[in-house]
Amino acid sequence: MLSRSIFKRLSKNLLSPRVQARVQTRNLAIHECYSHDILRKYGVDVPRGAVARTGDEAEKVAHNLKTDDLVIKAQVLAGGRGKGHFDTGLKGGVRIIYDPIEAKMFADQMIGHRLITKQTGAAGKPCNMVYVCERKYIRKEYYFAILMDRQNKCPVIVASSQGGVNIEAVAAENPSAILQRLVPNKPTLDTRIAKELVDELGVSPQCKAQAVDTITKLYKVFNDTDATQVEINPMAETTDQRVLCMDAKLKFDDNALFRHKDLLALRDESQEDPDEIRASRCGLNFIKLDGSIGCLVNGAGLAMATMDIIKLHGGEPANFLDVGGSANAEAIREAFGLIVKDPKITAIFVNIFGGIVRCDVIAQGLISVVSSMKLNIPIIARLQGTNQEAAKEVIANSGLRIFSFDELDEAASKACRFSRVVEMAREADVHVNFELPL
């Protein structure tokens, strides 16, 4: 059992909100061009444009748009494309261009390369297609988003008259410029609320009616598609007094995708982490994090608590990994495979609760996996529940260097201590033998 003081400290949510959000929600995100297609279907105004997968296609699309005022946009699932750069050095994932030949030229330089933005990390994301659109002349840029507010169990509209590429800076430096409004969980948005928002944002009088109409339709998209996010940045007022959704980032609730097969078909796995995809195919819930202690746990709640207690003892979890209820040898083998791929790993903490599945069976699975892998990483195991004593005996008799503990606190503290030893040894280039078997 956890001591009372530890329980109190755990309940303070030691994991950062970013990590918690990643672990708790796995929402499908789709490319801007597909988001625009959905908005068009709902009668929302977006720039004319089409997607291209080669330079020649980009030239054709540009030609068909019958204008020399064009924009070419890298389709990668990340914000901040405009200010990003490609691994080739090419600047900008959003470029203004003036003729179809330029569309081909830029498409050739974008497709097949990785775009690095503030949101992608240093590795960037692959650009496999571009979106060629007509260029619109923007007079004013707004930020407009409808999000599902999990805490309040209703949608929240977040909007600002200072939209565009620097919305993060506005949020940090001038939060009062961002308005937030919880709205009732209904299929349609009350026109009164839409009108109030448009007034508060200071939309120009000529654009007000269309802005109200756009916001109402965006809400309908949000509701009909079970979205968790409809983010338009910028929502623009153009010089010809139109309201246009220039950029759109839509995300959908994974739990509702069974009724949106058409949306599921828009998933682009090239934008996701290959290990996380492999894990989900094996029924594992796996998310990579920045730390060094690999965690292998059954049950999402226990996984969160394990990560929290590691942090409490000064360690950093390298991943969230829920092997599911059965925790059989196959799942454990896959899980170990994923964990040890990460060169940062300094310890593996196995924290399994044996309910219907018995601890001694799990221990045997663990031993068979560990003995077949040549690991020089300390393994700390806490197997609690049905047949836990037998499990301990199995581990003790295995001759393997698996460190077994009963208490979560002690096990986590040892995992952190071993991890530090390995870290220090690596820094000093000293060999500490955790190799298995003994």
Ligand code: ADP
């Ligand atoms: P990101 O948010 O990923 O940087 P955006 O689509 O928002 O990408 O594009 C960045 C900026 O480029 C926008 O804020 C807008 O000013 C400009 N822009 C985008 N699309 C168009 C367009 N069709 N016409 C004119 N300007 C555009």
Ligand code: MG
């Ligand atoms: Mg944008």
